[in-house]
Amino acid sequence: MKIDKNTINKIARLSRIKLDDKESEDYINDLNSILNWVEQLNEVNTENVEPLSIISSSILPKREDVSKDTNSSEEILENAPDKLEGFFAVPKVVE
Amino acid sequence: MPKSSLKQTLQDLDTKKISIRELNQDYLKRIKENENLNVFIYFSEDNVLKQIDNLENDNSAKKLKGIPIAIKDLFCTKSMPTTAASKILENFNPTYESFVTQKLLDEGSIFVGKTNLDEFAMGSATNTSFFGNTINPLSKENEPLAPGGSSGGSAAAVAADLCLGATGTDTGGSIRQPASFCGVVGIKPTYGLCSRWGIAAFASSLDQAGIFSHNVEDASILLQSIAGFDQRDSTSAKVDIPNYFENLDDNLNGKTVGIPKEYSIDGTPMEISQIWEDAIKVLEKKGVKIKNISLPHTKYALPTYYIIAPAEASSNLARYDGVKYGFRSDEIDSLDEMYENTRAQGFGREVKRRILIGTYVLSAGYYDAYYLKAQKVRKLIADDFNKAFKECDFIVTPTAPSAAFPLNEKQNDPIKMYLNDVFTVPASLAGLPGISIPFGKDKNNLPLGIQILGKHFDEQQVFNAAVSLERSYE
Numbered sequence: 267m268k269i270d271k272n273t274i275n276k277i278a279r280l281s282r283i284k285l286d287d288k289e290s291e292d293y294i295n296d297l298n299s300i301l302n303w304v305e306q307l308n309e310v311n312t313e314n315v316e317p318l319s320i321i322s323s324s325i326l327p328k329r330e331d332v333s334k335d336t337n338s339s340e341e342i343l344e345n346a347p348d349k350l351e352g353f354f355a356v357p358k359v360v361e
Numbered sequence: 362m363p364k365s366s367l368k369q370t371l372q373d374l375d376t377k378k379i380s381i382r383e384l385n386q387d388y389l390k391r392i393k394e395n396e397n398l399n400v401f402i403y404f405s406e407d408n409v410l411k412q413i414d415n416l417e418n419d420n421s422a423k424k425l426k427g428i429p430i431a432i433k434d435l436f437c438t439k440s441m442p443t444t445a446a447s448k449i450l451e452n453f454n455p456t457y458e459s460f461v462t463q464k465l466l467d468e469g470s471i472f473v474g475k476t477n478l479d480e481f482a483m484g485s486a487t488n489t490s491f492f493g494n495t496i497n498p499l500s501k502e503n504e505p506l507a508p509g510g511s512s513g514g515s516a517a518a519v520a521a522d523l524c525l526g527a528t529g530t531d532t533g534g535s536i537r538q539p540a541s542f543c544g545v546v547g548i549k550p551t552y553g554l555c556s557r558w559g560i561a562a563f564a565s566s567l568d569q570a571g572i573f574s575h576n577v578e579d580a581s582i583l584l585q586s587i588a589g590f591d592q593r594d595s596t597s598a599k600v601d602i603p604n605y606f607e608n609l610d611d612n613l614n615g616k617t618v619g620i621p622k623e624y625s626i627d628g629t630p631m632e633i634s635q636i637w638e639d640a641i642k643v644l645e646k647k648g649v650k651i652k653n654i655s656l657p658h659t660k661y662a663l664p665t666y667y668i669i670a671p672a673e674a675s676s677n678l679a680r681y682d683g684v685k686y687g688f689r690s691d692e693i694d695s696l697d698e699m700y701e702n703t704r705a706q707g708f709g710r711e712v713k714r715r716i717l718i719g720t721y722v723l724s725a726g727y728y729d730a731y732y733l734k735a736q737k738v739r740k741l742i743a744d745d746f747n748k749a750f751k752e753c754d755f756i757v758t759p760t761a762p763s764a765a766f767p768l769n770e771k772q773n774d775p776i777k778m779y780l781n782d783v784f785t786v787p788a789s790l791a792g793l794p795g796i797s798i799p800f801g802k803d804k805n806n807l808p809l810g811i812q813i814l815g816k817h818f819d820e821q822q823v824f825n826a827a828v829s830l831e832r833s834y835e
Contacts, residue, residue, distance in 0.1 A: 317736030
């Protein structure tokens, strides 16, 4: 088993998702079966194969590196669950 | 009785046989009659009526003026909320318009509503939506069927004639598979043809916008409208967009079709092998040369996809943290707790499963074994297609390994659900254009789809082959 209780807790913590015990157990099973299934890729010889990350066959033009002032802070904050004087507001971080 | 086509409707509007108001009121009526299908996450009659008012006061000529279009609720729209079918975006009102929907608005189309989907486009049955299942309009009474997914709402909207076209997105098959299940046309163009700007991101190296329609001609008209270069998407391609519709040519004489032997898989229903053979026979009669090809890494496409897509999703969905927009949990004693509770309560089960898988395969010590390995196999899969396209002009395969299945079937077994995409995922990994057209029925009279794949940016060839098959089938 690749994913045990400790691993799932670690991944959940990295993902910032709180899991209860029942969920942890379900995900341990799900993830193990998915990982076992994807491991068939090990049959494939990938020696000297370049990893493919950009699929586009066209030339992707770069934009000029110039700043643009859109003055849109109000728009950006419009959907914030909590805001204060032009900032996003979150629970207190420092005591 | 064939449903009215977009092309015909444009003529009828032009010759004043019907007004924009009459046309859309007809659609509004059908939408209200079909509420039980749960096609729309957002629908407001007032909103549509307002759009009609505005268009009636607009004297400029526009290509899609007054045409009712449904929008997958993954595209940000200023005039309608956008949820990605997730609780975490339940109250999100975008302050900007996606590239694709802006193009449709510029052409004068009317948005009838935002369609249901699998949460963040993760699913193959439109059953992971926070807003409930969509029902396939072809279901018999008391036997509700899945519309496919993730763009199941858009496919169902076209199938039930609630619009003349709909937008979708396709990451591993999310346009082609529901098109097949609902008996409509669905095209996923080449990666990079339509800007991803304003589409809630799932797996950015795979996500691509596309179109659902009643027929191939309509799809060719609509795709031209939403394609084009956009500086705000760094993978948007700067290519000339042809007039697909004007250039449509069903004469395939002298062309070569590739038939990949790896797409004959065990357990595929006989009827699906049969329609595949039928399609090949039709092409042969039209003077198309049949070429047996091999795409040897096909069987590794699904596991490759289920590493790459969750990895990219885990990174893309990190933005939903309860700070900038959307849902925030009430249990927020500390910042960390706010994040963890917000995401625990805001995401559904399948989305969490993929975030966890993605986080694992990207985590220190596992990156090379999973993510890097998958990217290398992805290269081999893309190379298979490159080689094959040296010998043929387009490829024909079935779209999906089954017809529409009952709602809730396969729900508990993720891998079984993932197998739905077995024929669509390889082309997604290679970034190729693909269309699904209805081509035959199974023994329960449910539609089956044929998929046509083309070379990068050769949508024209894909449309030509599709329209040729479609016309021979009608």
